[in-house]
Amino acid sequence: MGNAGEKYVYDFSEGHKGLKELLGGKGANLAEMTRMGLPVPAGFTVTTRACQAYLATGDNPAGLAEEIDSHLAALESAMGRRLGDASDPLLVSVRSGAAFSMPGMMETVLNVGLNDESVAGLAAQAGGNERFAWDSYRRLIQMFGKTVCDVPGEEFSNALEEAKTARGATDDLHLDAADLQALVDRFKRIFAKNTGHDFPQDPKEQLRLAMEAVFRSWNAERAVLYRRQERIPADLGTAVNVVAMVFGNLGPDSGTGVAFTRDPASGAQGIYGDYLQNAQGEDVVAGIRNTIPLDELRTLDRRSYDELLTIMAKLEGHYRDLCDIEFTIERGKLWMLQTRVGKRTAGAAFRIAAQLVGEGMISLDEALRRVSGAQLAQLMFPRFDLAADPVALTKGIGASPGAAVGKVVFSAPRAVELAAAGEQVILVRRETNPEDLAGMIAAQGILTARGGKTSHAAVVARGMGRTCVCGADQLEIAADRFTVAGRTVNEGDVISIDGTTGCVYLDAVPVRPSEVVQYFEGTLSSAEAEVPLVDAVHKIMSHADATRDLAVRTNADTADDAARARRFGAEGIGLCRTEHMFLGDRRELVERLILAATPGERSDALAALLPLQRADFVDLFRAMDGLPVTVRLIDPPLHEFLPSLEELAVNVAVARERGEDHAEDAELLDAVRRMHEQNPMLGLRGVRLGLVIPGLFAMQVRAITEAAVQLAGEGLDPHPEIMVPLVGAVQELEMVRQECEQIVAEVVADSGVNVLIGTMIEVPRAALTAGQIAEAADFFSFGTNDLTQMGWGFSRDDVEGAFFWRYLELGIFGISPFESIDREGVGRLIRIAAEEGRAVRPELKLGVCGEHGGDPESVHFFHEVGLDYVSCSPFRVPVARLEAGRAAITGEDSDSR
CATH class of the missing domain: 3.30.470.20 (ATP-grasp fold, B domain)
Structure with missing residues (x-):
């Protein structure tokens, strides 16, 4: 709060645009225009620090009243009028003004200073215009009542409508002075009824109460919500601008x-x-x-x-x-x-920045500051053409932007089946889980009845660039249909979902493709590539690439995803999740491997998996020829590859009841019970799985190296990097590395292929013992999803729907830590690991492959920490490239918010 003797009030002639944090954006810019000699009404600004003090104590800071009196006297002298003068009154407006623009979120009161006596003086001042004077008075009572005293605004509005009806008027301009005087009387009665006291007649009391109402409006529900959405700090407070009134309602020449x-x-x-x-x-x-x-x-x-x-x-x-x-x-x-x-659309932001560069008004660095990754992402999403007047079915949460059209399916296998037949589908589920992944990949979009922006469906969809609407809780979902608002949609019916607005429409809504995505894909014609928006994006992206220090890789598990990411500018793969390669018809092989009772059974399962894995990596390395590919060894929660314990138990019980042979199922049930985990995310997964199941990691390492050697023999240039997941102790990594090195040496021989071996830092202990782990690692890749989960003690799949909304509402979170990196906690773990790892091994390569790798604010943090690269979904690669460029030039201030 302010210190003794602190200055809380500034005349417009004392400030300038650089004092936004103190004077708010409005006050700083009024001062700047005054300094420029533009016609600005006289006035003064009460600082944000006064607001902070008021909000902290519930009272104005010491000395503020005296400062206001002094500046008010100067304003009266400059205008030649006094506040409250019955014959020639000065009126002022009282307006909010935060450091960052928050249009319409806080309060304003006009015509402060009017009362029962000065209204006649205002009419005389206006050349006998009584209508203007009474109109100004009714506006003051209406705004003051609603803003300062919480009088329901509709009561004033209803009274105004009744006055217009009585006069037969279509708008308030047709009310005469007598009508408006009568309306003032009625407004005062409404005010008294709701507040228990008369409308204040003392102009200085009006000014004080209006100013305090503006202070309080900083914490109004809509202002809090807006700040949270725009990530504006909650402790800044608002300034208050007291400005001599000028009147646009004096007649047709105003x-x-x-x-x-x-x-x-x-x-x-x-x-x-x-x-x-x-x-x-x-x-x-x-x-x-x-x-x-x-x-x-x-x-x-x-x-x-x-x-x-x-x-x-x-x-x-x-x-x-x-x-x-x-x-x-x-x-x-x-x-x-x-x-x-001024605020602007994403497209306007890019166009204006490029125009100003062309006009010589700003540099390319400044142009890069004035756009954002979030804006670029908006330009990449396809959009519905709502001119077609589609039939709205329902609305949920827009969880992953885009516009998707397809036939409704209710299971992942059905989605895969229809997609393989060339159909476009929308996967509709109550909620998704990892078993739905194949269907989610096959679908154009995902619609769920449960969940929010950090639910499984939302997170996975964003990662894949799939359109997703979550939390459409009006949906009643059955096996082959859903019902909403009395309308039934059957499997096979076509719907359209808008991942930006959350709207769901019946039938196919026409879609307009994004020309920016076409630009990144390289499918625009030469004429299309010259349209102003695409040209602006090209100029700014080129500068971002030339400026950034961070490389940008992609998270990709298939050759198609890898190829698309490369077209989008990816410089390698930072995360290939091999567990995704074992879904579908391969799942049975992994199940056999995990439940193998003898070494022979285990060897048979591994032998069946080896050629499949090798083919996977051949395709992947070919798509990323010449670029690094980081392959994470299998890291599934074990339950994802085991039969359902509940289903097996039911089957055995039913067979036993019927007297049927159930020996095989009973044996399998015993095995699954032995492997069953209460908390699979903290159980037998990652490096632990590789150490407990002999040959599993060895099979994968052999497949990786054999694929690389095969392509090297074809004249290509593969760069495989093997990543060991979930390491918590250096001894784990040392054991796996020793096995890996033996296989690599055997397979690679003199092929010229170089294989790096590193680890994913995703366990807090690994971050805190990074100096030890670096002794056995060629690289670290930070798995920020699990690091956040374990660092906070959150079960990601459970907490979002349970209480995250309340944490956001209470301000404990400004944004979900799964969306943007928690700098103070998880970020500190990353900083410690980076510093201690490089202290031991200066050449240690550092990257991040969690979902945060595509989040704009997180990219800036990773740049600050000194990582070598970020990795994200293919769709987010351009966003990360842009933000990495912006991060490299953020040392200077910018007004571009």
Whole structure:
């Protein structure tokens, strides 16, 4: 909080745009425009530190009242009017202003200073315009009541509608002075009924209460939600701007408007905005009357229009960016009420950044700062053409963006079957689990009745770039149909799902392909490649690649995924999950291997798996010729490859009851019971599985090296890297490495193939003993998914639906630690492991292959820690490339949020 003697109030002439954290964005920019000599009404700003003190104690900090009185006196002197003067009153607006733009999230009160006496003085001030004065008074009571005293806004709105109905008016402009005076009386009665006291007549009390209401609005539910969504820190607080009122509702020669120096939707250059005659600012925002396009102001008030265009050009040149401007015209006099770097769509962000580079206004580094990986991801998602007016079925949580169309299927095998026949399918499940993976891969999209943005379906779908809608809990799912809102959708019926909005539609909705994805795929024609958006993406991506220090690899288990990731710019594979290669018809072989009772049975299963694995790696290494491929040895929770204990027990019990032969099932049940685990994620998996089941890792290592040697013999250049999972002690890695090295030496011989052997750091103990483990490792790859799970003590599959929503609501999480790296906890483990590993082995290669490798904020952290590469799903590769470039130039400040 503020120290004794701290300055809490700044006149507009004292600040500048660099003081956003102290004065808020609005106050800093009002000060900047004042310094530029633009027509800004006089005023002052109460700092964010005053807000922080108020929120901490429930009271204004010592000295604030005296500072406000002093600045208010200066404002009265500058304007030649006094607050509350019955004959010639000064009125002020009280507006919020956070450091980061939060449009519409907090509060504003206009016309502060009016009361029963000064309303007549305001009318005289306006040349006897009583209608204007009573209109201004009713607006004050309405805004003050709703904002400051929590009077239900609909009561005021209903009273206004009744007044218009009584007059036979379509809008409030047709209410005369008598109507508005009567409305003021009614508004005051509404205020008194809801608050238990009369509307305050003391202008200074109005000012104090309005200012405190703005402070409190920082913690309003909508503001908290917005900050969480935009990842804005919760402790910044808001500034309060007290500004002399200028009036756009004085008649047809007055008005208010919003202008943009470029189109915030497309980025195109031109004149964009809206204007509303005889209105105050909230009329534009509330949409109570139709605005006119800004260029029509030219015919209404050419002098103000020309001055506005001159100011717009000056502001854009000064801020070197798209500017969002609010203005008022009072009887032909133009006033600037606000400017800020304007929010824009993802496409506009890229286009504007590239335009400004071309105009010489910013550098390529600055252009790179002004776009984000999240925006690039938006440009890559296909979109539905809603002009087709589709039939909406329901809405869930948009968990993985995109637009997917297909026939409904209710099981993974059916999805695989239809996809193999060339059909597009949507897999519909109550919730997904690892056994559904093959169906999820085959499907165009996934729809679940349960789960949220960190559920299994969501996480896997995002990793694969699949469209996913989760948590559509209105769905009643049966074996071959689902019902929602009285409508039944059968297996084979076509639906469309929008992973951005969460909407689910009946039948096929036309889809517009993303031209940006086509650019990355290399399928655009030369003419298409020259469209402004694609050209902008190309210029900025090229600069990101030239700038970044982090390499970007991909997580890929198939040759098709590897090839696509390579087209997207991947520089190798950072994670090949071999357990995904054992699903489907191979699952039985792994089951036989795990449950083998004799060495002979085990050898037979391994011999059957070896050629299958070798073929897998041949395809993978061929797709990534010349680039490193990190292969993780098998790491499944054991239960995923064993028969269901419950089903076996039921089968044996039923057979026994019927007197049927059940000896084979009973023997299998005994074996599964011996292997059964209460917590499979912390059981026999990873390196433990390889040490307990002889020959398993050896088979995989032989398949990897034989595949590499085969391709080297064909003249290709394979770079295999063998990764040992779930190591917690160096002794585990040493034992596996010794076995690996023997096989590699035997197979590789003089082929020239070089095989690296390293480990995945995913157990907290491994991170804390990284110096020891580095003695036996050529590389570390951080498995941040399990490291987060074990570091927090969360079962990822269980906690999201159970309580994550509450943790987010309480502010314990700003964002799920499975979505963005927990810098203070899990991030510290990574930093320790990186530093201690490199202290022992300076040439140690460091990467990350968890889902965080494609998260923009996490990429910045990995750059800071000094990793060599990040690895992510193929779809996220361009995002990671862009963010790695941005991370390399983040030493300088940027206003681009």
